[in-house]
Amino acid sequence: xxxxxxxxxxxxxxxxxxxxxxxxxxxxxxxxxxxxxxxxxxxxxxxxxxxxxxxxxxxxxxxxxxxxxxxxxxxxxxxxxxxxxxxxxxxxxxxxxxxxxxxxxxxxxxxxxxxxxxxxxxxxxxxxxxxxxxxxxxxxxxxxxxxxxxxxxxxxxxxxxxxxxxxxxxxxxxxxxxxxxxxxxxxxxxxxxxxxxxxxxxxxxxxxxxxxxxxxxxxxxxxxxxxxxxxxxxxxxxxxxxxxxxxxxxxxxxxxxxxxxxxxxxxxxxxxxxxxxxxxxxxxxxxxxxxxxxxxxxxxxxxxxxxxxxxxxxxxxxxxxxxxxxxxxxxxxxxxxxxxxxxxxxxxxxxxxxxxxxxxxxxxxxxxxxxxxxxxxxxxxxxxxxxxxxxxxxxxxxxxxxxxxxxxxxxxxx
Numbered sequence: 001x002x003x004x005x006x007x008x009x010x011x012x013x014x015x016x017x018x019x020x021x022x023x024x025x026x027x028x029x030x031x032x033x034x035x036x037x038x039x040x041x042x043x044x045x046x047x048x049x050x051x052x053x054x055x056x057x058x059x060x061x062x063x064x065x066x067x068x069x070x071x072x073x074x075x076x077x078x079x080x081x082x083x084x085x086x087x088x089x090x091x092x093x094x095x096x097x098x099x100x101x102x103x104x105x106x107x108x109x110x111x112x113x114x115x116x117x118x119x120x121x122x123x124x125x126x127x128x129x130x131x132x133x134x135x136x137x138x139x140x141x142x143x144x145x146x147x148x149x150x151x152x153x154x155x156x157x158x159x160x161x162x163x164x165x166x167x168x169x170x171x172x173x174x175x176x177x178x179x180x181x182x183x184x185x186x187x188x189x190x191x192x193x194x195x196x197x198x199x200x201x202x203x204x205x206x207x208x209x210x211x212x213x214x215x216x217x218x219x220x221x222x223x224x225x226x227x228x229x230x231x232x233x234x235x236x237x238x239x240x241x242x243x244x245x246x247x248x249x250x251x252x253x254x255x256x257x258x259x260x261x262x263x264x265x266x267x268x269x270x271x272x273x274x275x276x277x278x279x280x281x282x283x284x285x286x287x288x289x290x291x292x293x294x295x296x297x298x299x300x301x302x303x304x305x306x307x308x309x310x311x312x313x314x315x316x317x318x319x320x321x322x323x324x325x326x327x328x329x330x331x332x333x334x335x336x337x338x339x340x341x342x343x344x345x346x347x348x349x350x351x352x353x354x355x356x357x358x359x360x361x362x363x364x365x366x367x368x369x370x371x372x373x374x375x376x377x378x379x380x381x382x383x384x385x386x387x388x389x390x391x392x393x394x395x396x397x398x399x400x401x402x403x404x405x406x407x408x409x410x411x412x413x414x
Contacts, residue, residue: 004345004348004349004406005109005113005115005402005405005406005409006109006349006398006402006405007102007105007106007108007109007398007401007402007405008105008108008109008112008398009394009395009398011105011108012101012105012394012397012398012401013394015049015101015104015105016093016094016101016394016397018045019042019045019085019093019097019101020093021041022038022039022041022042022045023036023038023039023041023042023087025090025388027090027388028093028388028389029090029091029092029093029387029388029389029390030087030090030091030092030093031087031088031089031090031091032085032086032087032091033086033087033089033132033133034084034086034127034128034129034130034131034132034133034134034139034169035063035086035127035128035134035166035169035170035172035173036086036133039085039086040173040174040175042085042097042100043065043085043125043175046065046067046085046100046104046123046125047065047067049104049108050067050104050107050123053069053107053108053111053112054069054111055067055068055069055107055123056068056070058177058181059175059176059177059178059181060144060177060178060179060180060181060182060183061150061176061177061178061179061181061182062127062128062139062140062143062144062150062170062176062182063127063140063170063173063175063176063177064124064125064126064127064140064144064182064183065124065125065175066080066122066123066124066181066183067104067107067122067123067124068120068121068122068123069107069110069111069117069120069121069122070120071117071118071119071120071121071412072116072117072118073118073119076118076119076120076189077119077120077186077187077188077189078119078120078121078122078187078188078189079119079120079121079122079188079189079190079191079192079408079411079412080122080123080124080183080188080190080191080192081099081102081103081106081121081122081123081124081191081192081193081194081404081408082099082100082103082122082123082124082125082126082183082191082192082193082363082364082367083096083097083098083099083100083102083103083124083125083126083129083193083194083195083363084096084097084099084100084125084126084127084128084129084130084363085097085100085125086127086128086129086130086132086133087130087132088130088132088386089132090387090388091130091386091387091388091390092384092385092386092387092388092389092390092391093390093391094196094378094380094385094390094391094392094397095195095196095198095385095386095390096129096130096195098194098195098196098378098392098397098400099193099194099195100123100124100125101397101401102194102397102400102401102404103122103123103124103194103404104123105398105401105405106121106123106401106404106405106408107121107123109405110405115409117409117412118412118413119189119411119412121408121412122188124183126138126140126141126363127139127140127170128140128166129141129362129363132159133158133159133160134156134157134158134159134165134166134169135156135159136148136156137361138361138362138363138365138366139153139156139166140363141363141366141367142366144182144183144184144366144367144370145366145367145369145370147366153166153167154166154167154170155167183367183370183371184370185370185371188371189371189372189411189414190335190338190371190372190373190411191364191367191368191371191372191373191374192338192342192373192374192375192376192404192407192408192411193362193363193364193373193374193375193376194375194376194377194378194400194401194403194404195358195362195375195376195377195378196377196378196379196380196385196390196392197210197356197377197378197379197380197383197385198359198360198380198383198385198386199359199380199383199385200380200382200383201354201356201383202354202356202377202378202379202380203379203380203381203382203383205354206352207352207353207354207379208351208352208353208378208379208396208399209346209351209352209353209376209377209378209399209400209403210353210354210355210356210376210377210378210379211339211342211343211346211353211354211355211356211376211377212334212339212342212355212356212357212358212374212375212376212377213333213334213339213355213356213357214296214331214332214333214334214357214358215331215332215334215357215358215360215361215362215364215365216294216295216296216331216357216358216359217294217295217296217297217298217301217328217329217330217331217332218292218293218294218295218301218328218329219292219293219301219305219325219327219328219329220290220291220292220293220325220326220327220328221290221291221305221308221323221324221325221326222288222289222290222291222323222324222325222326223247223250223288223289223290223291223308223311223321223322223323223324224286224287224288224289224321224322224323224324225243225244225246225247225250225286225287225316225319225320225321225322226243226285226286226319226320226322227240227241227242227243227246227283227284227285227286227317227318227319228240228241228283228285229276229277229282229283229284229285230282230283231281231282231283232280232281232282232283233281235283240283240317240318241283241285241317241318241319242283242284242317242319243283243284243285243286243287243319244275244284244287245317245319246287246316246317246318246319246321247273247287247289247319249316249317250311250314250316250321251270251289253311254268254291254307254308254311257307258293258304258307261300261303261304263295263300265295265296266293266294266295266300266304267293267294267295267359268291268292268293268294268304269290269291269292270289270290270291270292271290271292272289272290273287273288273289273290274286274287274288274289275287290326291308293305293308294359296331296357297331298330298331308323309323311323329361332365332368333368334364334368334373334374334375335368335372335373335374337372338372338373338374338407338411339374341374341406341407341410341411342374342376342403342404342407343355344407344410345403345404345406345407345410346403348406349399349402349403349406351399351403356377358375358377362375374407376400376403376404376407377400378392378396378397378399378400379392379396380392381393
């Protein structure tokens, strides 16, 4: 393993143990909303550890944080390693924060071993990736890359207290900085993000590292049924216009027809259902449910969309259906050269690995439109994520960080 470096497992374990205290939910996981006191504790720890190795700390107008070790050659663009420290409610100790800890570990390894590097190397924390307190998800990366309007994002209301906004939380944060410090194409040459897989594929295949090639394309549609509300105890079954019964039949139809496509890589989910009036003594007169569909190939997505749209205008159990688009995105492919550096690094380190796509969204997908970007996955135990059983061993976390370290050094030589 000539010129290959590895990160420190003991140091990584200490970071995992420390950061898991910030927002500890008491059941093995965390609740650490963006810009909350718990998130600020995590940011304080980030600053403490990064200052200890001589990194320069900067923040931008969205409270994104940057810790930078200067390179040996002046005027070169930065290489950034970034993820987020906020979580969903009762989430795990690895989603997002592993990428931050891995970026810190890379800088700590570079500093401890005096590893030469030409470019400045930056560890970064994105603000409000989850959007779990202030929607939408990937808010800051969306603002910086032009997907979201900042003024509108500042108006985002807290899901816990609609009298409070993201803008108010941002103004109150000690980490709100200046717009000039934002990640941008003029000052940054590449971004790497290490993350847990959030699924079972790596573990099922016995692989230690995932070399991420893309973020899957997807669409989200709303399917609505309109019936007639009547008394649950006095309306004979043949006379009912039960919107929930109609929606249930439609959902079974979708599963049957989509499954006929026989594509093992296709995933689809109904995760949200709105029922009106949602009273146990009243026949539902309106049902609104979501259908989330994800696949790399747009042709496959188009086939599924045809099936979904085939419900529009249909009458099922005397209830009319309406199909509406919520949003969609194309597959985002990561930079081939950076993906190559990751693959070379993991092979040279001797870790078992595979190419893999990301079914979940990440800040990296927005950033990829601005600068070359890629991701590295660590396995998730039993595929669990966004829940308290979420777990990745210290060994595997450290291996993922080591892959990123060496991939960054390869990019640095460019």
